[in-house]
Amino acid sequence: MDESKKHDVRLLPLIVVVVLLALSGWLLEKLTERLPAELIRINELAVADIDLSDAAYQINQEWNQTKKSVILVNTGSLDQGNFRLELCQLISNLQSYNPRAIGLDIVFEERKDPLIDLELGALLKNNNIVLAREDSASIFKDDKPSRLFGASDFPITKGETVRKYYYSNIVGDDTIPTPSFASVLHNVASREPVNPEAGHFMLRYYTRGRGFYDVLEDTGKRTPLDSMFPAIEGAALIQDSLQVEALKTLLKDATIIVGHLGSPYMSNPNDIRDKQRVPTDTILSNRLPVMPGAVIHANALTMLEQKDHILDTEGFGWKIIAWILVFFFILLGKYMEAHIKEQWQFPIKCIIKPVLLIVLMFLIIWLMEVGIHLRTGQFLLCIALWEIFAEPLTVLHEELKRLLSKCQKSLKAAKKKNRLFLRILSVLNYKII
Template identity: 25%
Template sequence: MKGSINKLLYRDALLCTLMTFIVAGLLYFAFVNLSILDPFEKAFKDFKFTDMYYSERFNETQRNNKIVLVNIKHADRFQLAQAIEKIVEQKPKVIGLDIIFKERKLEFTDSILKNVLLSNNDNIVSAYFHDEDSIVNSDDYFKTENQIKGYINLNLNGQNTVIRDFIGVKGDNVKEFAFATRLALASGYIDEAYALKELRNSIPINYIGNKDVFLNFDIDEISNLNEIPALKDAVVILGYLGDGNEQFDIEDKHFTPLNKDWVGRAVPDTYGVTIHANILNMLSKQNLIYRVSTVGTYLIAFVFCFFIIVMGLKLYKRSNFMFDFTEKIIQLLLSVLLLYLALLLLQSNIFINIVPVILLSLLSIEMVCYYEYLVKYLNKKFKWKSHLL
């Protein structure tokens, strides 16, 4: 007798879980396709619960002193040439230029900069970026033989406002490497085989913090100091880090999970060069985050829903009043528990999009009541047996 009851219970739980997914699918279809809900869809697309982890993560133990940032501000090409020469004298591992010299300017300063780039060709990683179907490079005047270049695009898919992911290698016949990938290769942190194996697909960026977790200098400091021991054997990246008014300066600035505002982000929080530094830090330690696939996420959600519904059906059968009384409490505790589980997994470098799991789990509890109406109808029509009847 007990075995047959359990059999009915598990069958009901399976059917109620399927019902939950069908209803969720219909709601999602309506949510995506109704134009009146577009603002809400975009808001949810730019929000991830796991952003909390990064926005509160900074601590001194995360600091990486072997990646050094140099703020070029709005320096002219003569100042840039001087700074690069000074950096080269300190014997860094690699110099990265998150800068594109799109056109010629003054002949004299251009020639000085070109000579500096030519004489240190094997130690400099230059940048380019994709602009829709075209590629934007520095002017050919600054091109050097065997030039090492990487694309600086941080949002290749062009869909998300918040920079959470990174694609390190793209293309099949002609392989292109990201700027941070090139820096990691040139500095010996990874080899090409590792890059081709691990960095072809989109992976979450393992942020350790904003620019304060890296040593950083202004270009004026670099030019005025005789010796800078911190640059020896470091990867030095030159890029824009603001020009005195960071609160309102959004030049080459992006939204990232480091933003203190999890929703309703108004002002970009992180400069592009800092994002490259975070990616390089991740690659230097080969500390990649494994992303649970979409299929895996929904399988996990299905399992959670099934067992939640099993418990819900047992409680509902025992007492309708107790079920109604505890339903919201269970939903609240379940949300907190699942979110905490997602953050624990992220600490172990496993990223799961927990939102579908939470929403489906919450919906599954609501579906228990509606499932009773369904089985009553089936029982009346087809003599359907159920744990609830």
Template identity: 25%
Template structure:
């Protein structure tokens, strides 16, 4: 008799889980197809529970001291050329210019800047894709030894949070490298086979912190010093890191998981060159994050929902009053446990999208009452057996 009742319990838990997934699918379809819900949809797209992990994580031990940032501020081209020459004289592994020189300016300063770029074999320049076109520096600055990478960071739209990174696009003659990938290759942190194998699909960026996590200099400090030992054998990223008024300066700033505001982000939090530095640090350490794909995620969500329903249906059957009192407590504890597991996995470089697992498990508990109405009706019509009856 006991085995028979347990069989009914497991069957009810399974069918209630299936019902939960069907209802969730219908709710999701409604949610994404009603235009007046678009602001809410966009808000939730830009929110991940795991952002808390990055917003509170400032682990200097995981950084590479051989990745150095130089804030170019609004320096003119003569100052940039002088800074490139000073940096090159320190024998760095590579120098990345996160700058686009779209137009010609003064012939004299342009010629000096071009000569500075051409004289260093380890300089990586930047370009970016805009709609269906490619935006490069003016052809005047093209050199025979040119090495360049695309600086596009946003994969999903202007206001999206930068969480993912694609390091290599295309194949063979049409192959393109991301800016950080090209620097990692030039510095010898990775080789071409590694890039081909690991970086052709979107991978989560393993953020270690904002600009203060990295050793950084202002361009004025570079120009004022003759000898900077820290630059030797380092990878130098030259880009914009603000010009004094950091609170309201959003030039080349992006939303990232480092933002302390989880929802309703208003002001971008991280400069583009810092994001490139985080990516480069990840590649230098070969500390990539493995993303659990959609199918295994929903398999885990199904298992989680099923197990919590076995427990909840059994409690509901024994004492519905106790179930009603403890239901919200169980849901809260379940959310905390699942979120904690997701953060532990992230510490082990495994990225699990825990939101669908949490939401489906919580919805499953709410569906027990509706499932009871369904089996009561089926019992009257077809003598359907259920653990709840």
């Protein structure tokens, strides 16, 4: 076999490894593009919908002990056939308790009964009422100033966990941002100016599970420091209630959010209308939608009232810091593995990686508690890719070293045969090295 064929045979393992790596990367990219959203996608597992900082919501109990000053009212218990008529009565009754502000997490997209719409429009003109806005304009946009409309959508794509909330957002065909629903409601309730900042902020979440309880049913069993917001059935407020005094105490000077919590009653576990996935859920992936949008607005409003803030680490600089932290833990693990005695290799290798992962998780949780959200999707992706490709890359490195060593030996052998051939190989060897 001539020399050129021998070199071809030697290069074959290297070519195979490179082709396999390229093919794996291509398949991974295509797989993340084509898997349906209902499944646990690789990009969700690695980057998008799993975040190590979610563990902070499970561990930190102090957030849940924040005083809940927002009252929820369930529209799901109203007669859906006469919804707007009963909503008129509900708003009128709520106003009789003199609340500070009422937010309607309801979008009115089309007109129905002209007389009822006229009555509803007259009630909505009150300056302590805030209306929700989505892509389409409200039919009551001419009855209220634009400053009393708030954008009620969340900064997510469909099916994602809601971890953020808008300060303000471009709605529909608008050219200027509309303040978020909670921002406008906070402005009306506290008379503080709306934050003009565009973009979003990280949600703290002061509640668990669905995030509310029926305050009329659980009287005396809960406190304002409970991990859920107090809620009232809308149907109970339009009927002659025997708990008028309790309602007066609860609703006077309160901030109220009226929205859908469940139908025909708020505790219906099978109603998923307007429910969202939230990081307080103990399930880490493929979460169920459990928390109503009205409760998420209530959490955001509580953050604004408490002047609570979490720094969301965006931008190239923070990405560099995140990657440095990732590689520090990876290299620390490799260093520890390389400097242990041979008889302890197996047990220590089994311990090192879990321990380092736990340390990393507690570091991220601690940062979240002090108000810094470090994006951690890349942690999982990087660690996973390292575990997948570390061994092939080691094999590739050894194969390159072997090939270079053989090339050097071939050069030494050729030195005795042909000086011209030696010079050519020397140049080639210099280029290879």
